[in-house]
Every structure is written in C-alpha cells, then in structure tokens.
Amino acid sequence: MCVGLLALSSQAQELTLKTVRQANSLVKYDPANADQPGLCHEIIKAVERVDPGLRFVGLDKLAPLKRVERLLADGEVDVVFCLLRSPGRERQWRFLPQPLYTVRQVVAQRVDDPRQIDSLGDLARGSYTKPVLVSRGTILTRRLDAANVQINEVSSEREALQMLVMGRADAVYGQDVNLLRHMRDAQLGSKVRLGRVGFGDDMQYVAVRTGLPAAHEERLMQALRRLDREGVLRQLADKYR
Template sequence: MPGQRWLGLLTAFLCLAAPAQEMSLRTVQQAGAAVKYDPTGRPHKPGLCMEILRAVEKAEPGLRFTGLAQHVPLKRVERLLAEGQVDAFFCLLKSPERERQWRYAPVPLYVIRHVVVQRADDTRHLDTLAELATASRAKRVLVARGTAIARHLLAADVAIAEVGSEREALQMLNMGRADVMYGQDINLRHHIADSGLGERMKIGRAVFQEEPQFLAMRADLPAAVEERLTQALRKLERDGVLRQIGDKYR
C-alpha cells in the first residue's frame, strides 16, 4: 500500500511538472455584437469575450484559439457549435435547447442584467414584468430579433415587436414609434453611448432578470480539454480577472 501511494504521488507530480501540451481550439467571433467582439479592433477594448479568450490563453499556456478572423452571426455560431465545426465559443447564455446540443464550462464569465430603456422625459417607472405587460398594450416593447429575450417576455404576456438590432430599436424609441425597449444592460449602455442619444434616453431602475454567460464547447470535446479550460477559468475567477473584465464594459 505505501508503495502504491508513493507511485500515485509521483505520477501526479510528473503530470504537474510536465509542460502543458500545445493545443489549438477552433472558434469564431460573433458578428454584430460589438460588446463581445469589437470589429474596430481597438487594442485597449477589443470586446469583453475577446478579452476573456486572451486571458484564458495567458492563464493556460499551450492553449491557443484559431479561427478568429471569421465574424459570423449568432445563428451560425450556434450551428457551428452544434455540428462540431468549432471547439469552443465565448460567450453564450444557457438554455435547455442549447444544452441538448453542446456543453458549457461551469464557471460564469460575466452576468448580464435585463433592463428597459425609455426616453428621458418618460416619467413612468416600470418595475415589474406585470407593469411592463400593461404598458405594452398601448405600444409594443421593442426587442432585438433572434435572442432568447423574446421568449422570456412572451411568457410574461408582454406584447413585443422584434427589430433588427438594438441600434434600430433606439432610433425607433427616439422617434416615438415605441415607448420602451428591453434588453441586456451592457449592450444597451454601449449602443446608447455610441449613438449619441445619452441625453435623450434613460435606463430604468429595475433589473428584471440576471443571467450569466458561459464558455460553450462542442458536445464531444475531450474531457481533458474541457478540464484545462475549466481550470483556466477558475484561476481567472479566483484572481478577480473575470470581474475586472466585466466591470470594464459596464
């Protein structure tokens, strides 16, 4: 027994001492999601998910992500993951439908908050989904097309109008074609600032829901690779790096 115990300890030591195996993982950038991946490529702010990706590479020597020259829409990101054509993607929300198609690392990368945007002169406070549902009877609540947010609102009996983008929704709100838009706080703050509508818009005081974003991985990614990714993320979480990156984009 003592000999077996020493053999186990020696094996574990050698595994720790051995240099990390070089490995390339296929990924892509999400198009039309400047908060996650900034197409302007500014070095100081390349996008929240891009910064987390680079931090993982730094925390886990030997891991490298390829395919970042590709900018693809969310629907295609999902298809590539489901078909196993990419190995990992930063960052995605969980849903039962998605979890049937691919896996998620257990460490949350950052949290998004569901909020509403109204014109600055709108004195109403919409603090619950029930109040939002009532308000939507007069004018539908705007949401970006192709997100899970629409299902969440419909389940709460909120009348919605899906539009092409948050930027389009802001312009409609500014022109009075709608009174409320609903979305993710980080994205909305970015688009309000980028559109120059900061003085004309306000974000409501209520947080309707909080959802963590995660690293998604193809369903058949080897367990050893998933473990390397998870340990890198745990280190970034423990060292406060994930929180710092998230705060930078709020």
C-alpha cells in the same frame, strides 16, 4: 506535486480550438477598438496568456447569433465564449461551470417618458400599444413571450435604441452592459434612460460542442478557474460597465 506537474505538462502541449465571433455585439467583440476590443475577446486572450499552449482560431469569422448556435450544435466549432444558459441550449451542447460575468435584464425608455415600468406585467400592458423591441435571436425573447409581452425583434440593440429615440417604440428590453455601451457610443444619455428595476441577473458562460474530449474541457476550465481566482474575470467585467 504530481497534480501540479500534470497540469504543467498539459499546458505545455499545443491545443487549438475552433471558435467564432458573434456579430452585432460590440460589448463581446469589437476588435477595431483598441481600448475596448470586446469583453469576450479579452477573456479569450487572457485564457491564451495563462495557458500559452492553448490557442483559439476563428475570431476572424463573424456570424449572427442564430448561426453561432448552429455552428456549435453541428460541431463545426469547438467552443463559443459568452452565452447564456437555457434548457434548450443545454440539450444541444454543454456549458462549462465557471461563470464569466453577469448581465442584468433591463428596459430602456426615452427620458421624457414618465412611465415607470416596474414589472413584466407593466411591460406587457404597454406593449399592446407599441411592441417592445428586443434583439433578434436572443433567449430574452422567451421570457417576454412567457409574460405575454408583444415584441418586435430587430437586428441589434443599436438599431432598437435608434427606433426608440425616433418614437417608433416606447421600450427596449435588453442586457444592461449592451444597452449602456450603445447609449454611450451614440451619446444618447440625454435622450434615453434605463429603468430603475432589473428583471433578472444572468451569467454568461463558455459553451463547448458535444463530443469535445473531456481533457480539452478540463484544460480550458483550469485556465478559467485561474482567471477567476486571480480576479481577472471581475476586472474585465468592470471595465465594460
């Protein structure tokens, strides 16, 4: 009873946290799309619904991923939704333990390309003819570097898929939800396919700046746990697949 009363008292207090919207990631943020305004955008709004005293400001600000990381590391924003964990990132800020959704690393190829890419070794061998395209600034590049895959970083999955269709590359490495979204938007289903093999599943998390008060972290975690318990996180993730 006391714990419940404390939780209600905490939620009644106003708390505003600064965030920022990641550019070139329509799956995460696409506020101009009324039907699918972005998975991360919808998670943020769901958090605000279950805790009406908790508000996030800064969604009107747009920044590329590298800039988002710098803002968080410098403490200029309090929280960023939907980031992958990595040792390098965990040295700069903290991640809340509640996963938001899962993404799978996959390869996109042209439909008329008969090659089957079943391993990173296959991908590496083909990359010496034409480098593999990957979005600039993502931690996916580190995995490809470790596997000796030759890469060419581009601004977005959308640009990468356009280059793939034009024959300027033979493979795009990215996250399934992002690639599928761009394939649907550009009506590339007859020209581009995803490979049959996944190269690892990763969880997306909420990252918070070093020095954010523990009480603020716990309040955000309470809201996320409730969304997970009520199945909201799963429903939102399914909506974007």
